[in-house]
Amino acid sequence: MRLDVPTLFAVVTLVALLMAGWVSFMAWGKPARDALWAWGLALVAYAASHVIFAVLNVVPSPSLVVAGNVAYGVALSLMLLAMRRFDGLDANAGPPVWVQLQLVLPVLAIVLLYTVLMEQYAARVVAGSLVFSLQIGFILRALLDPRLPRPGRGRYILLTAFFALLSSLLLRALAAAMGWMSSNNDEAGRLWLTMVFVVALCAVISISLGFVYMTMERAEQRNFELAMKDMLTGLSNRRAISDQLHMAVSRAQRQGQYLSVLMLDIDHFKRVNDGYGHQAGDAVLRGVARTLQSRLRAQDQIGRFGGEEFLLMLPDTHLEGATTLAEALRQAVEASPTQWGAHSISVTISIGVAGGVISGAHTVDGLVAAADAAMYRAKQGGRNRVELADMSSLLPGGQAALPPAVPRD
Numbered sequence: 001m002r003l004d005v006p007t008l009f010a011v012v013t014l015v016a017l018l019m020a021g022w023v024s025f026m027a028w029g030k031p032a033r034d035a036l037w038a039w040g041l042a043l044v045a046y047a048a049s050h051v052i053f054a055v056l057n058v059v060p061s062p063s064l065v066v067a068g069n070v071a072y073g074v075a076l077s078l079m080l081l082a083m084r085r086f087d088g089l090d091a092n093a094g095p096p097v098w099v100q101l102q103l104v105l106p107v108l109a110i111v112l113l114y115t116v117l118m119e120q121y122a123a124r125v126v127a128g129s130l131v132f133s134l135q136i137g138f139i140l141r142a143l144l145d146p147r148l149p150r151p152g153r154g155r156y157i158l159l160t161a162f163f164a165l166l167s168s169l170l171l172r173a174l175a176a177a178m179g180w181m182s183s184n185n186d187e188a189g190r191l192w193l194t195m196v197f198v199v200a201l202c203a204v205i206s207i208s209l210g211f212v213y214m215t216m217e218r219a220e221q222r223n224f225e226l227a228m229k230d231m232l233t234g235l236s237n238r239r240a241i242s243d244q245l246h247m248a249v250s251r252a253q254r255q256g257q258y259l260s261v262l263m264l265d266i267d268h269f270k271r272v273n274d275g276y277g278h279q280a281g282d283a284v285l286r287g288v289a290r291t292l293q294s295r296l297r298a299q300d301q302i303g304r305f306g307g308e309e310f311l312l313m314l315p316d317t318h319l320e321g322a323t324t325l326a327e328a329l330r331q332a333v334e335a336s337p338t339q340w341g342a343h344s345i346s347v348t349i350s351i352g353v354a355g356g357v358i359s360g361a362h363t364v365d366g367l368v369a370a371a372d373a374a375m376y377r378a379k380q381g382g383r384n385r386v387e388l389a390d391m392s393s394l395l396p397g398g399q400a401a402l403p404p405a406v407p408r409d
């Protein structure tokens, strides 16, 4: 099949402009620093480069060669900027100097190389392709930044598209270096250009789709976190930990397993707020959350149940094991003060423990109420202590018939 190069240019341009339009439409109303704007601009530059390449096919001109390739380089730099903004890698201060150099130097290099090597087709194609490949390398590096969470599907689409673009550029550079083509207008040159533009067409559709999908995945993740996470401590919120507890109780009921629940409350927390201020209180809440979380097993779940109240759910853990853990947590919190300016704020916690083999007679509300009642007894008993729930009301068979427990680490 023989593809007409000018038609391909036109199609790539049209698709890039269409994508730029839709991406800008999505970015409408968002702040100028939003990654979508940079992505939209990148697509405009990408389209501009292909418009220039199309004109170049009809009116050969050295300045258009430079302009088209510069626009292409600008498009790749803007894509790098958009990726970094999307991932929040540059915070509010803007990109660090080394990133600014990654954004600007390749574009300057393109101007220089295409001007100096204008008369040497092969050298110009090789040099240009290598600079663009380097820019794509920067983008791939930003896409795979180890500080980022596990990549979602949008990121995989982008990775595939950029790898395809990179391969086509390198292959064309190889063809030029090996003398398989000597100009864009000979038979071989047109074939290679066709390959590059077919890939460019697929790439522009894929990267637009990938970026938009990534934005949607991010929004979905944020909504999920807003619905299920406590924004202050990063723990599960009341709704999430309650859902997890419902699931764990159903599972334990089906399999006749142990399950324990701990209700924890910071002692005299009002004094922290009154004495050091609300922000110090928030810092203490975060500190206690960290201390608790760092001592749990992977299958244990913790959530912020109320203001200064936390709920812990321990699958496969009998009352005795849960009590041992509760005591360890109590001691850990007591020994881990929160630094607040010049102050070291120490708090203690009171803990109520409920648990055992979960049968059909148990309910989530019953378990939580039992742990809560035990926690209040701990408060009444002087605070900074662990109290066990009266499980006889919840476990009709008593503790005697319990199967062997899974030991805690």
Ligand SMILES: Nc1nc2c(ncn2[C@@H]2O[C@H](COP(=O)(O)OP(=O)(O)OP(=O)(O)O)[C@@H](O)[C@H]2O)c(=O)[nH]1
Pocket: 232, 265, 266, 267, 268, 269, 270, 271, 273, 277, 278, 279, 280, 281, 282, 285, 306, 307, 308, 379, 383
């Ligand atoms: N800083 C901060 N304070 C909170 C938050 N949520 C609840 N509180 C405060 O936690 C305090 C709870 O006070 P109380 O219920 O009297 O309990 P307490 O002072 O811990 O006393 P005991 O529980 O009886 O030991 C109140 O002052 C609330 O304003 C929060 O998110 N941040």
